[in-house]
Amino acid sequence: MAQIELDNIQRIFQLGDSQVHALQDVHLRIDAGEYVSVMGPSGSGKSTLLNLLGLLDRPNDGHYRLEGRDVTTLSGDEQARVRRERIGFVFQSFHLVPRLSAEENIALPLLLAGIAPHDRKARVAQALDDFGLAERGDHRPDQLSGGQRQRVAIARATIMQPAMLLADEPTGNLDRATGEEVTRLLEALNGRGVTLIVVTHDPHMGERAQRQIRMEDGRIESDSHPPAA
Amino acid sequence: MMRSRDILGFTTCAATAYPMRTGLMMLAMAIGVAAVVLLTALGDGARRYVVREFSALGSSLIIVLPGRTETGGVGAGSFVTNTPRDLTVDDAAALQRANRVARVAPLVLGNSEIAYAGKLREVMVIGTTRGFADIRNYTVAQGRFLPEEDWRRGSAVAVIGATLHQELFGTEAALGKMIRVGDRRYRVIGVLAASGSGLGMNADELVIVPVAAAQALFNASSLFRIFAEARNRDAVPGAKTQILDILKTRHDGEEDVTLITQDAVLGTFDRILGALTLAVAGIAAISLAVAGILVMNVMLVAITQRTSEIGLLKALGATGGVIRLVFLTEAALLSVAGAFAGLLLGHLGAWGLRLMFPMLPAYPPDWAIFAGLGTAIVTGVLFGVMPARHAATLDPVDALAKR
Numbered sequence: 001m002a003q004i005e006l007d008n009i010q011r012i013f014q015l016g017d018s019q020v021h022a023l024q025d026v027h028l029r030i031d032a033g034e035y036v037s038v039m040g041p042s043g044s045g046k047s048t049l050l051n052l053l054g055l056l057d058r059p060n061d062g063h064y065r066l067e068g069r070d071v072t073t074l075s076g077d078e079q080a081r082v083r084r085e086r087i088g089f090v091f092q093s094f095h096l097v098p099r100l101s102a103e104e105n106i107a108l109p110l111l112l113a114g115i116a117p118h119d120r121k122a123r124v125a126q127a128l129d130d131f132g133l134a135e136r137g138d139h140r141p142d143q144l145s146g147g148q149r150q151r152v153a154i155a156r157a158t159i160m161q162p163a164m165l166l167a168d169e170p171t172g173n174l175d176r177a178t179g180e181e182v183t184r185l186l187e188a189l190n191g192r193g194v195t196l197i198v199v200t201h202d203p204h205m206g207e208r209a210q211r212q213i214r215m216e217d218g219r220i221e222s223d224s225h226p227p228a229a
Numbered sequence: 230m231m232r233s234r235d236i237l238g239f240t241t242c243a244a245t246a247y248p249m250r251t252g253l254m255m256l257a258m259a260i261g262v263a264a265v266v267l268l269t270a271l272g273d274g275a276r277r278y279v280v281r282e283f284s285a286l287g288s289s290l291i292i293v294l295p296g297r298t299e300t301g302g303v304g305a306g307s308f309v310t311n312t313p314r315d316l317t318v319d320d321a322a323a324l325q326r327a328n329r330v331a332r333v334a335p336l337v338l339g340n341s342e343i344a345y346a347g348k349l350r351e352v353m354v355i356g357t358t359r360g361f362a363d364i365r366n367y368t369v370a371q372g373r374f375l376p377e378e379d380w381r382r383g384s385a386v387a388v389i390g391a392t393l394h395q396e397l398f399g400t401e402a403a404l405g406k407m408i409r410v411g412d413r414r415y416r417v418i419g420v421l422a423a424s425g426s427g428l429g430m431n432a433d434e435l436v437i438v439p440v441a442a443a444q445a446l447f448n449a450s451s452l453f454r455i456f457a458e459a460r461n462r463d464a465v466p467g468a469k470t471q472i473l474d475i476l477k478t479r480h481d482g483e484e485d486v487t488l489i490t491q492d493a494v495l496g497t498f499d500r501i502l503g504a505l506t507l508a509v510a511g512i513a514a515i516s517l518a519v520a521g522i523l524v525m526n527v528m529l530v531a532i533t534q535r536t537s538e539i540g541l542l543k544a545l546g547a548t549g550g551v552i553r554l555v556f557l558t559e560a561a562l563l564s565v566a567g568a569f570a571g572l573l574l575g576h577l578g579a580w581g582l583r584l585m586f587p588m589l590p591a592y593p594p595d596w597a598i599f600a601g602l603g604t605a606i607v608t609g610v611l612f613g614v615m616p617a618r619h620a621a622t623l624d625p626v627d628a629l630a631k632r
């Protein structure tokens with residue numbers, strides 16, 4: 001059984017009179033621990049796919065089974081719980097809360113999960129250490145460099161030890177060297193068993209993934225390693 | 230599920246991160262609560278002032294007014310009565326027969342001029358008898374009060390108030406000196422101890438002469454009032470009946486007088502001013518409703534400002550319920566803080582009032598404080614519900630896309 005199973009997924013946006021088929025007949029199987037890059041022209045539905053995988057959006061039709069469970073029919077609160085416990089997001093624009101320190105930003109998922117303060121402290125300290133932010137714990141986002149911000153965001157995405165990481169153009173706002181560094185960080189996490197799905201416009205970054213998916217007009221146009229059968 | 234302490238910490242941080250917005254919201258609440266506190270302090274202060282003034286009358290005092298007011302109790306009419314038949318000194322003397330009545334004092338009142346050694350001033354003259362001093366609890370500082378004598382005789386003696394004594398005589402001895410009041414001359418036989426005001430007549434500025442002397446001075450045969458004192462507080466109803474009976478008999482069977490007792494007067498003023506305070510509190514509470522609307526707007530702006538943060542929280546696994554709770558807590562927190570700031574402000578204002586008007590006990594009543602705080606917090610939360618709901622239902626993808 002694959003970790004992610006998408007069957008016949010349709011996502012249609014209504015824009016006034018016209019309809020936009022952001023996703024059409026998407027079938028996709030992704031196993032636990034895979035490293036997948038999603039590429040394709042702008043507007044081809046990459047972000048829409050990622051949002052769907054992350055349970056931030058619902059398909060108009062089709063089924064999404066995550067770890068064997070049909071998650072399309074879950075209630076909003078149940079989906080929130082799945083996001084909290086199984087899914088980590090990394091965004092192009094980091095999405096750090098500006099008034100909170102690096103530490104507090106990283107602790108947010110633990111806060112939302114109701115983890116006790118002293119547990120939180122230990123886990124955040126460990127994460128700061130792991131991501132080379134030990135000296136930056138009490139810095140606010142505007143006191144951090146772009147690379148540091150994205151590392152804080154990744155630390156936050158992984159603090160709950162999710163089963164998969166969804167990254168939408170994680171290096172899009174970073175210079176080449178910093179982007180490289182962030183990519184290696186994500187790959188290291190994948191090396192420890194976390195499924196990694198990265199949307200990117202950067203062909204070099206895309207090629208580093210074992211499996212490359214190409215999208216066009218809301219369809220999966222090519223898949224470098226489709227699972228057998 | 231998120232811990233309540235964490236929710237509180239998170240919202241406190243959010244509130245302090247936007248001082249302008251937070252300040253505005255707190256100010257609106259604070260002004261509302263301060264208005265309630267201050268206005269009720271004023272209203273209740275006025276009530277207490279009046280109650281205190283009338284309490285000075287003594288609880289067993291019965292005042293007899295000529296003329297009958299139609300309403301049984303004390304209304305505005307009791308103070309403007311037409312006089313079908315005058316009260317006389319003989320009427321007053323007759324009341325001494327009533328066994329429930331301990332003391333009776335007739336009262337004549339008028340304005341005149343007082344003169345001594347070339348010093349001249351306007352003065353209020355009271356014509357009464359010996360018993361008046363006991364009824365009003367006057368203390369004589371020098372000499373003695375009016376003599377016990379035939380009420381119709383009216384010897385040419387006078388008792389003066391402390392301020393008057395000071396103004397006319399300064400350090401000079403007053404006892405035995407002759408003063409002129411109107412066109413008559415009186416010998417000063419007593420000076421009252423300073424006491425302050427009561428019932429609109431300041432005893433410190435009075436000249437008190439025998440009732441017959443005052444009648445002669447003002448060329449009047451009638452009385453302004455009769456003051457009677459029941460044996461004790463419980464004897465007041467019986468004494469009233471006796472007084473009415475006696476006067477009715479003397480006035481050819483007509484009940485043409487009005488009796489005022491402290492309890493009745495107090496009750497009426499208490500009710501009127503209590504209602505007034507309540508009304509004023511209600512008006513002030515409206516400003517709290519306005520504050521509530523401001524809270525709602527400010528919260529909506531806050532949610533717009535923090536849309537992408539809401540999207541992020543949802544992506545991190547916050548349920549709609551948690552988002553709702555976070556924003557509701559924030560509204561409540563700001564309302565509570567604003568309400569208490571307003572309480573402080575109101576107390577400060579009341580203190581200022583007391584400094585400016587020392588005779589006004591301008592303390593806000595407890596119920597007003599609770600009502601003010603309660604209304605503020607309830608409106609804050611109530612008006613916070615709509616924005617919080619709105620935040621909870623935001624679409625996470627759209628919210629995240631907002632910058």
Ligand SMILES: Nc1ncnc2c1ncn2[C@@H]1O[C@H](COP(=O)(O)OP(=O)(O)OP(=O)(O)O)[C@@H](O)[C@H]1O
Nearest residue numbers: 013014015020022041042043044045046047048049
């Ligand atoms: N909320 C929405 N309402 C209407 N149309 C939408 C909405 N979100 C996406 N679309 C449309 O769906 C299509 C796919 O959008 P999507 O954001 O997934 O593209 P993308 O591949 O991520 O593009 P990019 O590389 O520019 O990020 C586009 O045509 C877009 O205009």
Ligand SMILES: [Mg+2]
Nearest residue numbers: 046047048168
């Ligand atoms: Mg995109």
